[in-house]
Amino acid sequence: MMEGYLHKMADLTATAAASPNIALIKYWGNRVDPLRLPANGSISMNLDGLEARTRVTFDPSFITDQFILNHHQANSADLSRVSVFLDLVRQMAGSHLYATVESRNNFPIGAGVASSAAAYAALSLAAAKAIGLDLNEIELSRLARRGSGSACRSVPGGFVEWLPGRSDRDSFAVTLAPARHWDLVDCITLISRLPKPVGSTEGHTLAKSSPFQKARVADTDRRLELCRGAILARDFKALSTVVELDSNMMHAVMITSQPTLLYLMPGSITVMQAVIHWRNNGLPVCYTLDAGPNVHVLCPAESAKEVSLRLEQLPGINQVLLAHPGGPAHLIEQI
Ligand code: DP6
Numbered sequence: 001m002m003e004g005y006l007h008k009m010a011d012l013t014a015t016a017a018a019s020p021n022i023a024l025i026k027y028w029g030n031r032v033d034p035l036r037l038p039a040n041g042s043i044s045m046n047l048d049g050l051e052a053r054t055r056v057t058f059d060p061s062f063i064t065d066q067f068i069l070n071h072h073q074a075n076s077a078d079l080s081r082v083s084v085f086l087d088l089v090r091q092m093a094g095s096h097l098y099a100t101v102e103s104r105n106n107f108p109i110g111a112g113v114a115s116s117a118a119a120y121a122a123l124s125l126a127a128a129k130a131i132g133l134d135l136n137e138i139e140l141s142r143l144a145r146r147g148s149g150s151a152c153r154s155v156p157g158g159f160v161e162w163l164p165g166r167s168d169r170d171s172f173a174v175t176l177a178p179a180r181h182w183d184l185v186d187c188i189t190l191i192s193r194l195p196k197p198v199g200s201t202e203g204h205t206l207a208k209s210s211p212f213q214k215a216r217v218a219d220t221d222r223r224l225e226l227c228r229g230a231i232l233a234r235d236f237k238a239l240s241t242v243v244e245l246d247s248n249m250m251h252a253v254m255i256t257s258q259p260t261l262l263y264l265m266p267g268s269i270t271v272m273q274a275v276i277h278w279r280n281n282g283l284p285v286c287y288t289l290d291a292g293p294n295v296h297v298l299c300p301a302e303s304a305k306e307v308s309l310r311l312e313q314l315p316g317i318n319q320v321l322l323a324h325p326g327g328p329a330h331l332i333e334q335i
Pocket residue numbers: 022023025026027028036042114116117147148149150151200201202204289290291
């Protein structure tokens with residue numbers, strides 16, 4: 001009865017857009033892997049101008065789920081991850097309908113610009129709307145978390161904190177400050193466009209094998225507090241100190257995991273060293289890297305032109321993309 005009721009209320013199709021986010025305090029490792037309950041809280045900034053657009057269509061005549069990614073049938077691993085996620089949506093709605101999911105990104109996938117965050121934030125919103133679930137922002141963020149942890153931070157807008165919680169119910173992300181609060185720029189320095197050899201999901205399971213993970217997690221509340229304070233006070237100097245420290249701590253865990261996870265490439269180190277040198281000479285700038293070789297170079301908007309010009313002149317740089325703080329996931333008319 002519930003199924004018939006929801007379907008009558010729903011259009012069975014909806015389209016949504018969401019931005020990726022750059023973690024300022026990183027999520028690395030889960031307390032409970034299948035639920036993506038994180039080992040620690042994290043903070044991020046949504047990236048304006050980069051987006052995933054996703055259309056979901058449920059249909060009683062479909063006999064299986066389909067996933068079309070950037071105009072091509074997705075591979076079986078990507079399809080099965082989407083299908084497992086849709087099972088969750090179907091379970092919430094009491095529905096058995098299969099769906100076609102069509103998703104497009106306007107930025108490179110798999111190389112340190114968190115494409116799964118944007119993808120699962122957009123998919124959560126589109127799928128929930130299509131099947132007739134009326135979810136508030138917290139419920140959507142919880143749902144997106146089940147698809148990809150960092151996706152819960154791409155549901156709300158601006159500067160966002162993921163409250164780690166103790167259970168599925170209280171692990172979700174909220175806006176700390178809206179996008180207009182502080183015009184920071186992420187100069188995303190692409191070193192490689194190759195897909196990474198070990199994805200984040202597998203990486204999270206290796207975190208515990210590093211002797212440094214315990215110390216990193218134990219110190220997180222302190223870093224979160226420093227980062228929150230720096231954002232609210234628009235204090236770039238304080239932000240750079242904690243952001244670089246946090247990125248270095250996560251990569252220290254990665255490098256000391258068994259087996260070793262080494263995402264940094266020679267070009268990454270070139271950029272990191274240049275950033276430190278520029279900052280020591282008075283330019284407000286800092287770096288952070290997610291699970292990939294590309295370096296996110298942050299600076300206040302006034303310095304973005306200078307910073308991107310300097311980055312483009314470094315050897316081994318593929319491209320520099322600029323992103324200001326971005327808004328929340330939202331419904332759109334068409335893909
Ligand atoms: C290094 O959210 O991509 O970017 O939940 O398995 O999809 P899954 O992992 P994911 O992990 C993100 C890791 C990170 C840090 C961060 O974004 O906080």
